[in-house]
Amino acid sequence: MKFSKLFLIALSASIFVSCSSDDEDSNEPQGVYDNGVFILNEGSSDQGTVSFLSEDFSVFTKDVYTAANGDDLLGKYAQNIFFYGDNAYIIAGGSDVINVVNRYTFKLVDKISTGLKTPRYGVVKDGKAYVTNANTYSYINPATGNTDDYVAIINLKTNKYESKIDLNATANRLVEENGKLYITEPYDNTKLLVVNIATKKLETSIEIGSYADSIEEEDGVLYILRAPYGDRSEIVKVKLSNKSISKITFPETLDRAGYMDIEDNKIYYTSGSSVYVINTNATAASTTPIVTSPASNVYGFAVNDNRIYIADGVYTQDGAAYIYDLSGNLLKEVTSGVGTNGFYFND
Numbered sequence: 170m171k172f173s174k175l176f177l178i179a180l181s182a183s184i185f186v187s188c189s190s191d192d193e194d195s196n197e198p199q200g201v202y203d204n205g206v207f208i209l210n211e212g213s214s215d216q217g218t219v220s221f222l223s224e225d226f227s228v229f230t231k232d233v234y235t236a237a238n239g240d241d242l243l244g245k246y247a248q249n250i251f252f253y254g255d256n257a258y259i260i261a262g263g264s265d266v267i268n269v270v271n272r273y274t275f276k277l278v279d280k281i282s283t284g285l286k287t288p289r290y291g292v293v294k295d296g297k298a299y300v301t302n303a304n305t306y307s308y309i310n311p312a313t314g315n316t317d318d319y320v321a322i323i324n325l326k327t328n329k330y331e332s333k334i335d336l337n338a339t340a341n342r343l344v345e346e347n348g349k350l351y352i353t354e355p356y357d358n359t360k361l362l363v364v365n366i367a368t369k370k371l372e373t374s375i376e377i378g379s380y381a382d383s384i385e386e387e388d389g390v391l392y393i394l395r396a397p398y399g400d401r402s403e404i405v406k407v408k409l410s411n412k413s414i415s416k417i418t419f420p421e422t423l424d425r426a427g428y429m430d431i432e433d434n435k436i437y438y439t440s441g442s443s444v445y446v447i448n449t450n451a452t453a454a455s456t457t458p459i460v461t462s463p464a465s466n467v468y469g470f471a472v473n474d475n476r477i478y479i480a481d482g483v484y485t486q487d488g489a490a491y492i493y494d495l496s497g498n499l500l501k502e503v504t505s506g507v508g509t510n511g512f513y514f515n516d
Contacts, residue, residue: 199255199273200271200272200273200274201228201273201274202221202230202233202272202273202274202275202515203273203515203516204223204224204515204516205221205222205223205224205228205514205515205516206221206222206224206473206478206512206513206514206515207219207220207221207233207250207257207512207513207514207515208220208221208222208480208490208503208505208506208509208511208512209247209248209249209250209259209469209509209510209511209512209513210247210488210505210506210507210508210509210510211246211247211248211468211482211507211508211509211510212245212246212247212263212506212507212508213484213485213507213508214245215245215507216242216243216244216245217243217244217245217246217247217259217261217263217506217508218231218232218234218235218243218247218505218506218507219232219233219234219243219247219250219259219275219506220232220233220490220503220505220506220509221233221275222490222492222501222503224516226492226500226501229503231504231505231506232506233275234259234268234270234275236275237270237274237275237276237277238270238275238276238277241277242264243259243261243268244259244261244263244264244266244268245261245262245263245264246261246262246263246264247259247260247261247262247510248260248261248262248288248289248290248510249289249290249291249511250511250513251290251291251292251293251298251513252272252293252513252515253293253296253298253325254325255271255272255273256269256270256271256272256278256325257269257270257271257272257275257513257515258281258291258298258325260288260289260290260291260300261288262287262288262289262303263287265282265285265286265287265288266280266281266282266285267280267281267282267285267288267291267300267323268280269281269328272515273515278328279328281323281328281329281330283329283330284321284323284330284331284332284333285300285302285321285330286302286303286304286305287302287303287304287305287306288300288301288302288303288321289301289302289303289340289341289342290341290342290343292343292344292345292350293325293345294345294348294366296324296325296326297322297323297324297325297331298321298322298323298325299320299321299322299323299334299343299345299350299364299366300320300321300323301318301319301320301340301341301342301343301352302318302319302320302321302333302340303318303339303340303341304317304318304319305317315338315339315358316337316338318336318338318339318340319333319334319335319336319340320333320334320336320340320343320350320352320364321333322334322369332369334364334369334370334371335371336352336362336364336371337371338354338358338360338362338371338374339354339355339356339358340352340353340354340362341353341354341355341381341382342382342383342384343384344384344385344386344391345366346386346391346409347409348365348366348367349363349364349365349366349372350362350363350364350366351363351384351386351391351407352364353381353382353384353393354381355380355381355382356379356380357379357380357397358379359376359377359378359379359381360374360375360376360377361374361375361376361377361381361391361393361407362374363375375407375412375414377393377395377405377407377414378395378397378403378405379395379397380395380396380397380398381393381394381395381405382394382395382396382428383428383429383430383438385429385430385431386409387431387434387449388449389408389409389410390406390407390408390409390449391405391406391407391409392404392405392406392429392431392436392449393405393406393407394426394428394429394438396424396425396426396427398425400424401418401419401420401421401424402418402419402423402424402425402426402440403416403417403418403419404416404417404419404429404436404438404454417447417451417452417453417454418454419440419454420454420456422440422456423440423445423454423456424440425440425441426438426439426440427439427440427441427467427470428467428469428470429470430470430471430472431449431472432472432473434448434449434450435447435448435449436448436449436451437470437472437477439467439470439479441467442461442462442463442464442465442467442479443458443460443461443462444458444459444460444461444462444470444477444479444493445457445458445459446459459477459495459496459497460477460479460493460497462479462481462491462493463481463491464479464480464481464489464491465481465483466481466482466483467479467480467481467482468480468481468482468488468508468509468510469482469509469510469511469512470512471511471512471514473512473514474514475494475495476492476493476494476495476500477492477493477494477495478490478491478492478512479491479492479493480505480509480510480511480512481509482508482509482510483507483508483509484507484508486507487504487505487506487507488504488505488506488507488508488509489502489503489504489505489509490502490503490505490509490512
């Protein structure tokens with residue numbers, strides 16, 4: 170079949186216009202809460218909330234869930250948010266529920282309440298969520314609290330609980346890498362748990378020390394911050410290829426370190442109300458803060474796109490979020506909700 174030059178020119182013009190239109194549409198915000206950060210507020214004995222701050226700081230909404238869903242309740246002790254597709258999943262551990270909302274409008278899509286018992290943190294792999302469940306806390310029930318935690322598996326296409334992975338251990342924060350879950354144990358438990366997603370079993374555990382909390386993966390290495398009572402805080406590095414361990418032990422002045430995040434091959438960590446930074450290949454901690462915030466109780470922390478985010482988790486009144494640049498200049502302060510505890514970036 171032959172095509173005239175006129176037809177080919179017209180066809181080319183049509184394709185160009187279509188592609189240009191698609192490109193323009195792809196840059197359009199997908200909803201009122203696109204391009205910004207969700208600030209999670211745990212709450213105390215009352216309901217948790219979620220605040221939103223736009224990337225350019227021009228828009229702030231203190232309670233986006235109520236704004237979008239009216240009288241529907243988010244649940245007590247909002248713990249964590251993770252994303253999949255167009256949805257955000259908000260874990261409310263005190264109510265044993267995960268609220269599924271559209272991440273751009275925050276309209277409620279679904280609620281997941283089956284198979285959860287004090288859910289904590291979630292990650293996503295191949296269309297399924299893996300959520301740690303504290304079940305009965307050790308300080309509530311010492312006889313079982315150290316052994317009955319599990320990982321709930323949720324199909325995110327149906328938002329239905331499928332099964333669980335018993336851990337015979339405690340479980341808190343987690344990351345996924347190459348088909349395995351790496352889970353920190355809280356309090357005086359000392360293991361890093363390794364779960365094989367394919368076999369749905371606890372594969373092994375690695376001795377790293379007590380009071381492990383923040384965990385990040387970067388270039389095949391796990392970085393884990395631990396801060397035991399009465400001993401030095403440290404960053405434990407676990408090389409995934411051979412499970413070898415190295416440590417950066419903090420001086421006594423940085424005892425009870427709080428949180429850690431990794432951005433652009435730098436490790437950012439908190440102690441008290443201050444933030445410190447070292448390179449990922451460092452062998453010693455820095456004791457020179459790059460930021461000292463007015464937060465009375467640093468309860469959440471993140472570094473993203475050259476900004477430092479610090480949560481002041483107050484329980485008797487609304488907390489606050491402070492945003493700094495990497496040079497320590499305060500860019501923005503907002504009054505968030507009770508128990509502000511985390512930052513989740515919707516971009």
